[in-house]
Amino acid sequence: MRTHPTNDTAWQHYGKPYDVRLVPVICGMLPCVRYMRRKNEFVDIATFERWLVAMRRCLTIYIHAGSVHAGIRLMAAQSFTTICCIAGGGPAGMMLGFLLSRAGIDVVVLEKHADFLRDFRGDTIHPSTLELMHELGLLEEFLQQPHQKLQQLVGQVGDERITLGDFSGLSTKCNFIALMPQWDFLNFLAAQGRRYKGFHLRMRSEAIDLMRDGERVVGVRAVEGGAGAPIEIRADLVVAADGRHSTLRERAGFKVIDLGAPMDVLWLRISRRPEDGEQTFGHIEAGMFMIMLNRDDYWQCAFVIAKGAAEMWRKRDIGEFRRAVLSLSPFLMERVNEIGSWDDVKLLTVTVNRLPQWHQEGLLCIGDAAHAMSPIGGVGINLAVQDAVAAANILAGPLSGHRLTRDHLRAVQSRREWPTKVTQRIQIFVQDHVVGPVLAGTQRPKPPRAAKLLDWFPALRRIPARVIGIGVRPEHVRTADASRSSN
Numbered sequence: 001m002r003t004h005p006t007n008d009t010a011w012q013h014y015g016k017p018y019d020v021r022l023v024p025v026i027c028g029m030l031p032c033v034r035y036m037r038r039k040n041e042f043v044d045i046a047t048f049e050r051w052l053v054a055m056r057r058c059l060t061i062y063i064h065a066g067s068v069h070a071g072i073r074l075m076a077a078q079s080f081t082t083i084c085c086i087a088g089g090g091p092a093g094m095m096l097g098f099l100l101s102r103a104g105i106d107v108v109v110l111e112k113h114a115d116f117l118r119d120f121r122g123d124t125i126h127p128s129t130l131e132l133m134h135e136l137g138l139l140e141e142f143l144q145q146p147h148q149k150l151q152q153l154v155g156q157v158g159d160e161r162i163t164l165g166d167f168s169g170l171s172t173k174c175n176f177i178a179l180m181p182q183w184d185f186l187n188f189l190a191a192q193g194r195r196y197k198g199f200h201l202r203m204r205s206e207a208i209d210l211m212r213d214g215e216r217v218v219g220v221r222a223v224e225g226g227a228g229a230p231i232e233i234r235a236d237l238v239v240a241a242d243g244r245h246s247t248l249r250e251r252a253g254f255k256v257i258d259l260g261a262p263m264d265v266l267w268l269r270i271s272r273r274p275e276d277g278e279q280t281f282g283h284i285e286a287g288m289f290m291i292m293l294n295r296d297d298y299w300q301c302a303f304v305i306a307k308g309a310a311e312m313w314r315k316r317d318i319g320e321f322r323r324a325v326l327s328l329s330p331f332l333m334e335r336v337n338e339i340g341s342w343d344d345v346k347l348l349t350v351t352v353n354r355l356p357q358w359h360q361e362g363l364l365c366i367g368d369a370a371h372a373m374s375p376i377g378g379v380g381i382n383l384a385v386q387d388a389v390a391a392a393n394i395l396a397g398p399l400s401g402h403r404l405t406r407d408h409l410r411a412v413q414s415r416r417e418w419p420t421k422v423t424q425r426i427q428i429f430v431q432d433h434v435v436g437p438v439l440a441g442t443q444r445p446k447p448p449r450a451a452k453l454l455d456w457f458p459a460l461r462r463i464p465a466r467v468i469g470i471g472v473r474p475e476h477v478r479t480a481d482a483s484r485s486s487n
Contacts, residue, residue: 078231082108082200083399085220085235087207087248089116091182091381092367093241094189095388101199102192103396104482108233109199110222112206112242116183116190123182123293123300124150124378127167127469129385130174135477138192139173145188147180148294153464154281157447164454166461167469177469179280179293182381196483205231207242210251210363217362220248236404237395238363241384244351246369252360258353259428261374262436263289264310265348266303268325270335272296283328286441290328299332301325302375303345306439310347318342350374352424352431358417359409366391366412371420374427376435377468383423389475390415396479419472426467 084100086093089111097109125147133139153165167175193199204225211219211232219234240248249256272294282291289304303325305313313321322336339345354371358364367384391412398404438445454461 078229080108080231080233082106082233082235083402084108084237084239084395085207085233086110086239086241087220087222088240088242088246088367088369089113089186089190089201089203090241090243090367090384091185091189092369092384092388093239094186094193095385096239096241096366096391097199097201098189098193098196099388099392099477099479100396100399101196102481102483103392103400103479104196104198105396105399106198107200108235109193109201110205110207110220110233111201111203114204116186118183123179123295124381125178125180125185126379126382126471127170127172127174127176128471128474129382130178131172131470131474132385132389132477134173136192142188143174143178145180145184146296147178147184148278148296150177150179150280150294151175152279152461153468154279155451156281156283157451158285158444160447162447162451162455163458163461164451165464165468166458167465169459169462170465170469172470177378179295181295185381207240207248210238210248215361217252217360236362236399236402237409239391240363240365240369241367241388242369244353244368244372246365248363249355249365249369252363252365254355254357254365256353257356258351259424261350261352262307262431263304263439264307264350265375266305266310266313267346267348268301268303268339268344269295269298270301270325270332270338272299276331284438284445285328286444287439288324288328289435289438290325292329302348304435304439307350310349314342321345348375352427354417354420354424358413359406361406364391364409364412366416370413370416371424373424374431376427376430377423379423379427379468379471382471383420386419386471386473386475387412387416389477393475393478415473422472 083106084097086097086107086109089109093109093111097107100107130139130142133142151167152163155162155164167177169175190201193201202224205222206224207220207222209221210217211221211234217238219232220238222231222233223229224231238248240246240252242248276299278294280292280294282289291302291304293300293302303321318339318341321342322339325339326332326336351372352374355365358366358370366387368380370387371383373380373383394411394415395404395408398408434448454464
């Protein structure tokens with residue numbers, strides 16, 4: 001990655017926010033101005049304005065030199081040049097950044113937060129992702145991260161308990177789901193990426209706009225640090241991996257197809273005791289649905305509500321919500337008061353959408369920026385990782401040879417669009433035929449016949465396990481480790 005100050009200063013690109021910072025400087029010089037006016041140095045207001053412009057230019061010199069005046073740091077917009085700039089340090093962005101740098105390609109990853117510590121993010125690492133870690137030779141090290149193993153999906157519908165999926169029969173290296181905090185997963189990918197000289201992770205750096213040369217995207221504009229210092233990053237390829245509310249997707253003007261979702265999720269946590277049992281499970285009753293994920297010393301609970309019902313719930317007393325939680329999990333009686341107020345309950349607004357077109361000249365969207373998934377099946381992280389692997393497989397060669405074309409970006413969408421559509425169709429089917437009717441229901445539900453078949457014929461449990469755990473068209477790492485091949 002090469003860096004140099006631009007010829008244009010922060011004043012020219014981001015004038016107003018930085019002009020405000022000049023106020024104390026100008027005020028500090030007012031006594032000198034008054035003195036000069038008394039000496040008739042300035043005979044009119046136009047001359048005075050020209051003096052201010054001259055003073056501003058002098059301060060620009062200090063900006064380029066990184067100087068500090070009156071205790072305020074004034075910085076120039078800096079420009080960086082790289083081969084691939086990735087906006088967003090989530091699963092898709094971090095995995096792609098790691099794989100490309102591993103292939104010997106210079107990569108800049110921009111993550112707007114100072115760290116990865118956000119609560120209630122997707123934490124299910126499926127066998128498909130664990131298989132990729134095995135292919136990379138990192139599985140043993142990866143499984144040293146804190147995690148819990150999930151081999152069966154168990155649910156209770158009304159008063160009947162059923163096993164919905166069994167991962168133990170999968171032919172992958174790991175026949176289980178690893179429940180791992182997403183921040184540990186992302187920190188692990190960051191640590192692997194830093195082993196390669198071409199990997200540059202810039203925390204507290206938010207991509208805010210695209211740079212274009214005609215119709216082609218040639219880089220991003222970003223702000224960095226608490227002061228919001230402007231930076232420009234020129235790149236052969238810009239990848240928007242900045243999530244379901246992608247800024248770069250919006251700046252590019254991509255059309256988004258909203259597929260709809262009948263529910264939202266209220267996330268909460270309650271302490272876990274050894275006598276609670278190990279099993280992660282879900283419980284469905286009339287108008288209510290809750291999933292409890294075993295996180296070792298606490299339960300991470302997803303209380304599913306009808307779309308848009310969060311405000312109605314928040315208007316109620318928190319005690320009413322506690323009683324609803326207890327009706328689904330009575331064994332939490334002595335701990336439900338850990339839900340002290342609505343501040344302990346976080347809303348996830350469920351969105352299911354996708355782009356009909358994932359790319360423009362010099363720009364590619366992957367992960368949630370290309371397709372937001374329903375939380376059904378917990379597949380979001382794993383589809384994002386699959387996107388990253390496919391993108392690395394297809395783009396590493398063209399990027400290393402500086403011969404990237406629109407056809408290469410089109411090939412990434414062609415590879416990943418079909419599995420995305422199939423997965424979303426399955427999720428929408430479950431939403432429309434299970435979740436929606438349950439949330440609208442007033443009578444105690446009974447398991448559908450298809451679910452009962454899984455109990456009658458246990459071998460059938462491998463089917464949902466295969467769909468959830470491995471998915472449609474799983475990817476495999478095809479890129480080489482450039483550091484090994486060069487030795």
